[in-house]
Amino acid sequence: MEACSRVLWTTDHGNVVARTMDLYMDDHARLIVYPKGVARNSKLDNSGFSWKSKYGSVTVNSLGSVTSDGMNEKGLSANLLYLDGSVYEKESPLPQLENGMLAQYVLDTCSTVDEAIAALSKIRIVSVRIHHKEWPLHLSLADKSGDSAVIEFIDGKRVVHHGPMTHVMTNEPPLAIQLENLKKYRAFGGTLPLPGDIDPKSRFVRASAFLKTLPKPKNNTEALAGVMSVARTTFVPFGAQDTSGGEASDTWATLWSTIADPSTSCYYFQSTSQPNLLWIDLNELNLKDGSPVLSINPNNAHLSGNISALMKPLKASAK
Numbered sequence: 001m002e003a004c005s006r007v008l009w010t011t012d013h014g015n016v017v018a019r020t021m022d023l024y025m026d027d028h029a030r031l032i033v034y035p036k037g038v039a040r041n042s043k044l045d046n047s048g049f050s051w052k053s054k055y056g057s058v059t060v061n062s063l064g065s066v067t068s069d070g071m072n073e074k075g076l077s078a079n080l081l082y083l084d085g086s087v088y089e090k091e092s093p094l095p096q097l098e099n100g101m102l103a104q105y106v107l108d109t110c111s112t113v114d115e116a117i118a119a120l121s122k123i124r125i126v127s128v129r130i131h132h133k134e135w136p137l138h139l140s141l142a143d144k145s146g147d148s149a150v151i152e153f154i155d156g157k158r159v160v161h162h163g164p165m166t167h168v169m170t171n172e173p174p175l176a177i178q179l180e181n182l183k184k185y186r187a188f189g190g191t192l193p194l195p196g197d198i199d200p201k202s203r204f205v206r207a208s209a210f211l212k213t214l215p216k217p218k219n220n221t222e223a224l225a226g227v228m229s230v231a232r233t234t235f236v237p238f239g240a241q242d243t244s245g246g247e248a249s250d251t252w253a254t255l256w257s258t259i260a261d262p263s264t265s266c267y268y269f270q271s272t273s274q275p276n277l278l279w280i281d282l283n284e285l286n287l288k289d290g291s292p293v294l295s296i297n298p299n300n301a302h303l304s305g306n307i308s309a310l311m312k313p314l315k316a317s318a319k
Helices: 099-109 113-120 175-182 200-213 220-232
Strands: 003-011 014-022 030-034 039-041 050-052 057-062 066-072 077-082 096-098 124-126 137-142 148-154 157-162 254-261 266-271 278-281 294-296
Touching (some): 003 137, 003 200, 003 220, 014 220, 030 278, 050 099, 066 254, 113 148, 157 175, 175 200, 200 220, 220 254
Parallel strands (some): 096 124
Antiparallel strands (some): 003 014, 030 294, 039 050, 266 278
């Protein structure tokens, strides 16, 4: 439900996903850890359905009701990003799921990209109003093996891109057009230099080019540093203006960034307005059925490093 960038780097020391959140208002981000066995429903009268979480997950909750980003205990990561012009599927007899629950649904029920694509093929995605407006969204997925996919909704049809071409994702235009646009630039056989603007096309080109030239990491620390170094080239500064001349509606400032590292089960978070990097290690948390949902406000300058032990039951930490 946001304009952002997402980068997957597949390496011998972990297949790591970095993501930025760009938005025109405070999304009131909270880090939430869900155990197995959490009961949910798709909230849609008559056409909705219910499920229980099969896997525990660590997520970023935005605007109080949306899982905008996260990783589950099996190493599947899911990222919701803004795609202006998305048109969701037409009427069908399939059970319906609102687009704001896409990421949480796959984190709850799937362990791989293949499983997520198959599970989503059995439901119809619909757009709902969140925070007084509808949000055109697309979904990126990656799993522990490095498999990756992007799911978009174009002209009322679901479009699934599956494979290495999905390692970078920003916003509009749709991925197929982004990939064709890459061919204009020197790093991909064209003649144009790298663009420096903040529009999603420019961010897509920069991330793709820098991902291509990253040196092989010698360890997990270098893998994390490498993917974040690419993601940082897509950050949008506060007050920045889009001078590309395009029609993007989503050039909003970067509020926070994350890294999902399934090889260590660690999930990293950094607020643009706070100085410290935070992380949650799922290995240190109780994700068994019946365990409490845990939460913390990450926009706290006093937090730093591994905050797994500081997570509190959701109701107690909601203030």
